Each structure stands twice: as C-alpha cells, then as structure tokens.
Amino acid sequence: MSARETVLGGLRRSLKRQPGDGAEAAVEARLRSRVRGTVPQRGQLSGEALLQLFVNQAEGVNATVTRVASSDDVPGAVADYLRQSNLPLQARLAPHPDLQALPWAEKVPMLELSEGRAAPEDRVSVTPAFAAVAETGTLVLHSGPQTPTTLNFLPETHVVVLRAGQVAGAYEEVWDRLREVYDGTMPRTVNMITGPSRTGDIEQKLELGAHGPRRLHIVLVEDGTEPA
Amino acid sequence: MQATSHAFKDNAHRALQDTELQRAMGHVRSGFIDKRQQAADRLPEFEQLRDEAKAIKDHTLAHLDLYLERYEAKVTENGGKVHWCANAEEARQAVLRICRSLNARTATKGKSMISEEIALNDFLSEQGIEPVETDLGEYIIQIRNEPPSHIIAPAVHVTKEQVESDFRRVHGHLSPERPLSEPTQLVDEARQVLRQRYLDADVGITGANFLIAETGTSVIVTNEGNGDLTQTLPKAHIVIASLEKVVPTLEDCSTILRVLARSATGQEFSSYTTFSTGPRRADDPDGPGEYHVILLDNGRSSMLGTEFQDMLRCIRCGACMNHCPVYHAVGGHSYGWVYPGPMGAVLTPSLIGVHEAGHLPNASTFCGRCEAVCPMRIPLPKMMRHWREREFEQHQTPPKARIGIEAWAFLAKRPRLYRWATSLGVRFLGRAGRKRGRFSNLPLAGGWTAHREMPAPAGRSFQALWAERQQRSGGAP
Ligand code: SF4
Numbered sequence A: 001m002s003a004r005e006t007v008l009g010g011l012r013r014s015l016k017r018q019p020g021d022g023a024e025a026a027v028e029a030r031l032r033s034r035v036r037g038t039v040p041q042r043g044q045l046s047g048e049a050l051l052q053l054f055v056n057q058a059e060g061v062n063a064t065v066t067r068v069a070s071s072d073d074v075p076g077a078v079a080d081y082l083r084q085s086n087l088p089l090q091a092r093l094a095p096h097p098d099l100q101a102l103p104w105a106e107k108v109p110m111l112e113l114s115e116g117r118a119a120p121e122d123r124v125s126v127t128p129a130f131a132a133v134a135e136t137g138t139l140v141l142h143s144g145p146q147t148p149t150t151l152n153f154l155p156e157t158h159v160v161v162l163r164a165g166q167v168a169g170a171y172e173e174v175w176d177r178l179r180e181v182y183d184g185t186m187p188r189t190v191n192m193i194t195g196p197s198r199t200g201d202i203e204q205k206l207e208l209g210a211h212g213p214r215r216l217h218i219v220l221v222e223d224g225t226e227p228a
Numbered sequence B: 001m002q003a004t005s006h007a008f009k010d011n012a013h014r015a016l017q018d019t020e021l022q023r024a025m026g027h028v029r030s031g032f033i034d035k036r037q038q039a040a041d042r043l044p045e046f047e048q049l050r051d052e053a054k055a056i057k058d059h060t061l062a063h064l065d066l067y068l069e070r071y072e073a074k075v076t077e078n079g080g081k082v083h084w085c086a087n088a089e090e091a092r093q094a095v096l097r098i099c100r101s102l103n104a105r106t107a108t109k110g111k112s113m114i115s116e117e118i119a120l121n122d123f124l125s126e127q128g129i130e131p132v133e134t135d136l137g138e139y140i141i142q143i144r145n146e147p148p149s150h151i152i153a154p155a156v157h158v159t160k161e162q163v164e165s166d167f168r169r170v171h172g173h174l175s176p177e178r179p180l181s182e183p184t185q186l187v188d189e190a191r192q193v194l195r196q197r198y199l200d201a202d203v204g205i206t207g208a209n210f211l212i213a214e215t216g217t218s219v220i221v222t223n224e225g226n227g228d229l230t231q232t233l234p235k236a237h238i239v240i241a242s243l244e245k246v247v248p249t250l251e252d253c254s255t256i257l258r259v260l261a262r263s264a265t266g267q268e269f270s271s272y273t274t275f276s277t278g279p280r281r282a283d284d285p286d287g288p289g290e291y292h293v294i295l296l297d298n299g300r301s302s303m304l305g306t307e308f309q310d311m312l313r314c315i316r317c318g319a320c321m322n323h324c325p326v327y328h329a330v331g332g333h334s335y336g337w338v339y340p341g342p343m344g345a346v347l348t349p350s351l352i353g354v355h356e357a358g359h360l361p362n363a364s365t366f367c368g369r370c371e372a373v374c375p376m377r378i379p380l381p382k383m384m385r386h387w388r389e390r391e392f393e394q395h396q397t398p399p400k401a402r403i404g405i406e407a408w409a410f411l412a413k414r415p416r417l418y419r420w421a422t423s424l425g426v427r428f429l430g431r432a433g434r435k436r437g438r439f440s441n442l443p444l445a446g447g448w449t450a451h452r453e454m455p456a457p458a459g460r461s462f463q464a465l466w467a468e469r470q471q472r473s474g475g476a477p
Helices: A003-015 A023-033 A047-060 A071-084 A171-182 B005-017 B019-042 B046-062 B064-077 B088-101 B113-117 B120-126 B136-144 B160-170 B183-200 B226-232 B250-264 B309-313 B325-330 B341-352 B369-373 B380-393 B399-412 B415-432 B462-472
Strands: A064-068 A090-093 A112-115 A124-128 A131-133 A138-142 A157-163 A189-193 A215-221 B081-085 B106-109 B130-133 B203-206 B210-212 B217-222 B236-242 B272-276 B290-296
Touching: A003 B064, A003 B081, A023 B064, A047 A064, A047 A215, A064 A071, A071 A157, A071 A215, A131 A171, A138 A157, A138 A171, A171 B250, B005 B019, B005 B325, B019 B250, B019 B325, B046 B064, B046 B250, B046 B309, B064 B081, B064 B290, B081 B088, B088 B120, B088 B203, B088 B236, B088 B290, B106 B183, B106 B226, B113 B120, B113 B236, B120 B130, B130 B136, B136 B160, B136 B183, B160 B183, B183 B226, B203 B226, B210 B250, B217 B226, B217 B250, B226 B272, B309 B341, B325 B341, B341 B369, B341 B380, B369 B380, B415 B462
Parallel strands: A064 A215, A090 A112, A090 A124, A124 A157, A157 A215, B081 B290, B106 B130, B106 B203, B203 B236, B236 B290
Antiparallel strands: A131 A138, A138 A189, A189 B272, B210 B217, B217 B272
C-alpha cells in the first residue's frame, strides 16, 4: 500500500467516514461559499479615514510613508528619500509598466536606474504593489513577469509605490480582487509585507533588518482614485 | 531528535540550578505576556475571532481526509508535488530523494518544528548534504548543537554573551578585534554570514503555518524574511508540513492569521506572511523551479476521533508556554523533545508514546493560564489530566505517588474519616508553622520546598471554616 493510501485510510477510519455521509457535499459547499469570518470594525472605514489608518499602522511597524498628489511626483519622492537616508542615487526597478511610465529621466536625471530581478549587490529596489490592507498597515505584492520576488527581499532598502485606490480595509477584499484578476488561480508567490524585516531572537530585543530589507518606504500616490 | 522526556525530573532539576538559563528565561516572563495582552486589547473582536478560529479548525479536522485530497489536487494542478509520508523515516527519505535528484550539496532552511520532529538536519548531514538554518534563533542553536527550547523563539534560553562567544568560535574568518557585544552587531554579523549561504544553496526547505485547500497554497509567517530568501533563491522549494495544517479557504486562513501573531509575539501581523503556490511560472524572472510538499502524518491521524483531537487545532503560537509558570522555571529543554510547555506536555506523549513522555503532563500546576490564552481554545489542562489518568491506569505512576493517590482516594470516598484526617493534619501543620507562616523544609515535600516555600495552613480545615461561616450567615452547612 502506498503511503498516501495508508495515511488517507487512517484518517477515514479515525473519522468513521461512511459513503453517502454528506461530508463531501459539506466540503464542496464550504469551498464554494468562501464565508468570511468577523472583519474587524477598523477594517471597514473608507476614504481619508482608511488611508490614515493604513499610514498609522504602517508607521507603527517602522515603515515610512510619503504621500504625493500625483504619479508625476513619485520620482522626486524616491530621490528625496534616498538622499535623506544617505543612500547612493541608484535603484533597481521592477519591470512594470506603471513604473516605466513615470517621468524618471525628466524629474531626477541623476538617479541611476536598472530593471529586472534583484542581484546581491543591489541596495535599493522600487516596486509597485498589488494592494494594501489598512487593518494592519500591510502591503500585498505578488510574483510575475513584471514583479520579481527577489526585489522584495534582497536589497537593504525597499521602496513601494502604492496608489490610494489600491488600499483595502481588510485581507478578504484583497483575496476577491486577486481572484478576479487571476481567474481563481494564485500567482507563484503572494507576499504580505508589514514593516521591514525584524528579529527578537537575541534576548527578545527588537532589531530591524535581520535578513530582509532594513528599511521599507511607501510612496502613497493620491491621484484622485478613492480607496476601495 | 533523541527524546529525553522520560528524564523530565532530572532535566528540570538541572535547569533550576542553571543561572545562565534562569537569566535568559527572565526575558520570556517579562516580554511576551504584556505584549500579547496589549495586542488583544487593541482588537475588540479578538475573543470572537478566537471562537471563529476554533470553529474553522474543528470543521476542517472533521473533514480532514477530504480537504487533504482537495489540497493535493490543487498543488498538482499548479505544477507542484505532494509527498505523503506516514512517519518520520518516510519524510526523511522523500527529502533525500529530491535533494539527490538535484545533486544538492547544501540546503538552506527556514524554521520548521516538523523538521526538528523528523530530525532532518542530522540525517542530511549524514548523507553529505549540509543543512544551513537561516532563522537567527535556529542558526544560533544549530551552531551550539542544541535543540530548540521554544517553538517560535528557539534560542530563547541563550544570553547575548553566549551568542557572542559562539559567533567568535564559528566565524573564525572575521577579525577577532571586532566589537560584538550588542544585539545589533550580532544580528548584522548573522545577516552578513548567511547572505552567501542563501545564494549558494541548491534547495530551500521551509515549514508551513497553513496549507490552503482551495488554492493548493502553503503559507509561512516570519519576521526576518529568511524564509522568503530560503524559498525564492534555490532550484527547489521543499515544504515540510503535518496533516493538520490544512484550512479550507484564503478567508479561513485570514481569520486565523488575525489571532496568530497577536497571540505569539503581540504583533498585529508578522512582517512577512507569504503564500506559495507551485513552482515559478514559465515567464517568472525568479523563484524556485520545483515545488514539493512533504505531507507528514507521524501519529496525527490516530489522534483524530480521540480525546486528544482538540490538540490538532494548535497553530504553534507559543502563547501557552509564554504564560506557563512551569515552563518559565525549567525552560524548554527540560521537556526533552521538540515541543515544550503545555502544548508539548499534551502532544509529545501522543507522538512519541506515553512510555517516553508520560511524565510531561505532570509538569503542570493546573493554573489554567495556558487554556485562557490559547487562541484556538484548546483545553490543555483537561488533556493533561487525560494523560495522567492513562499513566495511572497503565501503572506508570511512581510507587510513592501511587500510594499517596490511593490513600487520598481511600479517604476521599469516606467523608467522615476524611474530615477527621484533614483537620488533624491541618492542625498539626498550622501549629508547627505558626511562627513564620510558611515552611522552607517539609518531610515528603522536598520536591516542593527545594525551590519555593510551602505556606502553613490556617490551623483549621477549609471544611471546618466553611461550616462555621455558613452557620454565622444563617445558611445550612
Ligand atoms: S496549544 Fe494553543 S497556545 Fe499553545 S501553541 Fe498551540 S495554539 Fe498556541
């Protein structure tokens, strides 16, 4: 007997599974209905209150946030952030049309950009986000041809460009959007990112930048789209 | 790992004398408890979410066979492979086969208690494949050649001075003059040393906090980002998970995530919650080329349908040990296997047998704090009592305790005799301890008084005091 049959057989015996006991129908119904549990009140805000909650929560976990009025302001905001953090004016960009469309050369000609997956020597990455969750100040990113996952983890500084319209109240809303966009399948990786990398493994003392980015900076673009 | 759970008493005894350990354990007592409370207070829906999280797991466990079949189908559909394993040996062999097929020489590893359970590191080393732990806590205990002492903070028993001397010993290529006394310096050094290991690894092995049946996804929850580097950079990602990790949908996973980090570290959400489905897609610029799930039973299927089924709801948050006075006093290693504290006291006898681990359920004061904080509302004290009963039935209780329990049972069934005996005992002890109000030394109770004092009784039994009170207030005794 294969291990699969041994394990499944053991489970069925322990559960006293009977043919026609309705269990299969219950499972199908559950998977189809995708019932939500309680969504905390704080995740049910809208408009500016929701954006403010997102910003507060993200800052509460050591991320930094700059709010800009339009996407034309993004290149300047990124360059300012690098200068303030004493970082060289260099960044590795996700090969994503939303980022490629920004007026980099026009606004910040001295910012040296390259594109593609992260290499070990890259110090700064700039990526788009798929969504964000105000409830806990969480960014949602995923893998794909235009969004390599290594950009989210290898560089010491991760800059994320987020549009106000991408900010959701709760995780559940993001799942629905993802199902809609990807027709029910999941990308290889979905990253929920809440603040920069941290550890408490040495005497329970909080240290930032354990293996992933030391800094997480969010440029929030309020281009007139309402948060979802 | 080789279990030493049978030696709990000796282990605990040594732990109590270990000043370095006692100093390190102080951080558990002060750190976790307040943070969890604050996180729970900030979310008014927290208690309700605990009920819902429990209900999700109860439903899943009642249909576990079906959800696992569904999960497997989805993994396969997405280009991954599920390896069913009935026991630890099958799981080790499955990992080895994958490593061999890729000619792997090193494997980076995210923190996984299942990997500890199947003693994977020793096995891989014997086979010529170098395992590299990347979670800072796991890395520290790997270079110290120790097992974890906590399920989410494996090196919680180690002081920073000890880490410094371990790093100086193992990182011999770095300047001996470098400053290394601050946690920041230690974290930086680990970051620097492990960076190259991620890039060189052939295989990345992680655990899973959840498996999602709806999508065939595995989920890891971490703070360091080590799990992500581990699973993104190498040729293959191997997930090691036990059967009970499965939940139906992304929504169900979200509900449980809302109680997980809050219960574990008092964070609202961990830094990185990562959902992985299959290998990299044809046009993905990075990610692992292969995706394997080692799905391990190792005793769990036979807990289903028994009085220990509730234990399978456990999400390994560690809250029960963080709040356990016995764990605080003796540390995690005393429990002698992978899982310490109250959850270990219940789970270990199920997984490695009551003969080896029958003592663990006795390591409890039945204060009930573990059950009060367990996000999955697992009745830990009740289950420890089940084990005690079994141990007693199987005549494994030591003779001294047996005689004591039997004598007490004899008296308890005879109320008049009981009242007479207890009032005599209480009067005697009350008089003997009158001066100081407590004993630091009592015959037959040396185990108790060696590390704490026994309060002297009031001189009259509770029953006598109660009867008197009832009479005074006019009620029937
Ligand atoms: S038993 Fe409960 S409190 Fe303990 S680790 Fe498991 S889920 Fe957490």
